Amino acid sequence: MTKDQILDIDRRHLWHPCTQQKDHELQPPIPIARGEGSWLVDVDGRRYIDGVSSWWVNLFGHNHPRLNRALQQQAERIAHHIFAGFTHEPAAELAQRLVALAPGNLNRVFLADNGSAAVEVALKMSFQYWQQSGRPDKIRFVSLTEAYHGETVGALSVGGCDLYRDIYRPMLLDTFQAQGPDCFRCPYGLSRDRCDAPCFEHLERLVAERHREIAAVIVEPLIQGAAGMRIYPPVYLRKLRQLCDTWQVHYIADEIAVGFGRTGKLFANEHAGVGPDLLCLSKGITGGYLPLSAVLATEDIYQAFYDDYATLRAFLHSHSYTGNPLACALAVEVQKIFAEEPILADLAPRTALLDAWAERFRQHPRVGEFRRCGLVAAVELVARQEGKIPFPWQERKGYAIYRRALEKGALLRPLGNVIYFMPALNIPLDTLDQLLDIAWQAMVEELGGA
Numbered sequence: 001m002t003k004d005q006i007l008d009i010d011r012r013h014l015w016h017p018c019t020q021q022k023d024h025e026l027q028p029p030i031p032i033a034r035g036e037g038s039w040l041v042d043v044d045g046r047r048y049i050d051g052v053s054s055w056w057v058n059l060f061g062h063n064h065p066r067l068n069r070a071l072q073q074q075a076e077r078i079a080h081h082i083f084a085g086f087t088h089e090p091a092a093e094l095a096q097r098l099v100a101l102a103p104g105n106l107n108r109v110f111l112a113d114n115g116s117a118a119v120e121v122a123l124k125m126s127f128q129y130w131q132q133s134g135r136p137d138k139i140r141f142v143s144l145t146e147a148y149h150g151e152t153v154g155a156l157s158v159g160g161c162d163l164y165r166d167i168y169r170p171m172l173l174d175t176f177q178a179q180g181p182d183c184f185r186c187p188y189g190l191s192r193d194r195c196d197a198p199c200f201e202h203l204e205r206l207v208a209e210r211h212r213e214i215a216a217v218i219v220e221p222l223i224q225g226a227a228g229m230r231i232y233p234p235v236y237l238r239k240l241r242q243l244c245d246t247w248q249v250h251y252i253a254d255e256i257a258v259g260f261g262r263t264g265k266l267f268a269n270e271h272a273g274v275g276p277d278l279l280c281l282s283k284g285i286t287g288g289y290l291p292l293s294a295v296l297a298t299e300d301i302y303q304a305f306y307d308d309y310a311t312l313r314a315f316l317h318s319h320s321y322t323g324n325p326l327a328c329a330l331a332v333e334v335q336k337i338f339a340e341e342p343i344l345a346d347l348a349p350r351t352a353l354l355d356a357w358a359e360r361f362r363q364h365p366r367v368g369e370f371r372r373c374g375l376v377a378a379v380e381l382v383a384r385q386e387g388k389i390p391f392p393w394q395e396r397k398g399y400a401i402y403r404r405a406l407e408k409g410a411l412l413r414p415l416g417n418v419i420y421f422m423p424a425l426n427i428p429l430d431t432l433d434q435l436l437d438i439a440w441q442a443m444v445e446e447l448g449g450a
């Protein structure tokens with residue numbers, strides 16, 4: 001097909017995710033022909049730095065030789081088979097590796113095929129655990145304001161981003177929401193590197209009061225991603241672990257975005273030295289090749305389901321593509337790459353480069369904050385620094401910067417007024433520098449004030 005044919009059919013028949021399709025009148029989707037490391041290449045040969053790891057999934061770049069080979073080798077054996085009553089080597093090896101590496105005492109791996117499904121699994125496991133453990137009143141979930149856990153109805157119910165949720169409110173579960181951390185506009189006037197997370201009081205009070213009804217608390221450890229890469233300190237997670245122990249409530253860690261090295265450690269919980277009762281993983285798990293997710297559970301949770309069939313205590317949840325061997329083979333290869341290549345150690349010069357650019361961004365009169373955790377960095381734009389006054393969302397400053405950056409050869413996908421960078425962990429230093437330079441140029445062109 002020619003480019004025009006692709007675009008014509010796309011316009012007539014496709015419906016893209018998280019998109020007002022009318023925006024395509026202004027900015028048609030870009031047909032991509034191939035990928036090369038940190039670059040996307042379109043059908044005209046134009047190149048774009050993938051500054052957001054293609055929605056946070058790509059870990060080691062596109063068209064990666066080792067991942068390509070792992071995928072091809074598995075495809076020549078079998079692409080997929082039923083995972084109930086059957087198993088396979090890639091799933092076994094993946095489970096063994098994940099259990100060995102995961103924070104805390106997680107010993108069981110349940111597989112699904114996307115992040116939202118993993119969240120649904122974790123919520124259902126926690127719910128059913130209490131039903132089968134003599135605590136049938138523990139049926140409600142607690143999440144934080146501005147949380148994001150996916151788009152399916154259960155996952156959306158524990159979400160806190162009104163943009164994605166408001167219209168569906170009547171169909172959502174009745175959950176508790178606690179005021180979460182807001183380090184950029186800290187109500188206590190503290191800074192995130194030197195605080196003891198007094199904002200934890202909101203969650204603490206809620207759980208202390210309502211623990212009899214609460215099955216689990218679910219959070220995104222260290223970075224609330226979709227909320228605009230809102231970064232908060234590890235002490236919050238230490239307090240959360242303790243709170244959950246005190247009141248017999250599960251801690252569900254949604255590391256779908258932050259897992260697999262994004263924060264500088266393999267898992268974000270490692271920064272706090274704690275482990276959850278249920279851990280949701282996806283996105284980077286296959287290096288950004290195929291959809292796969294995993295929920296890791298403690299042996300204690302698993303045992304509440306283990307009994308004679310007739311007790312009906314089994315976890316009767318499945319997806320058609322559960323345990324997909326292609327995806328598992330890729331996930332195993334991703335773990336081998338982490339084990340054999342100095343991916344995490346080599347983040348240091350990349351984070352140093354981000355920190356150098358941070359100095360420059362912070363001088364700009366429309367930058368309220370430049371924050372970073374691992375290889376995730378975010379620039380929060382403000383209409384006025386004094387009072388941290390945001391731009392009205394209707395002005396779509398982020399979207400305007402997105403379009404300017406595309407012209408210059410970089411894929412940014414700002415979240416409202418937050419421009420962020422979440423490149424592949426092995427992005428070459430000069431490419432990262434170019435990405436930041438393009439973002440800077442796009443920002444200055446749009447907002448002035450260089």
Ligand SMILES: *Cc1c(COP(=O)(O)O)cnc(C)c1O
Nearest residue numbers: 114115116148149150220256257
């Ligand atoms: C992306 C994401 C999800 C949902 O994953 P999908 O695969 O998009 O369904 C859930 N939680 C977090 C923290 C995420 O970033």
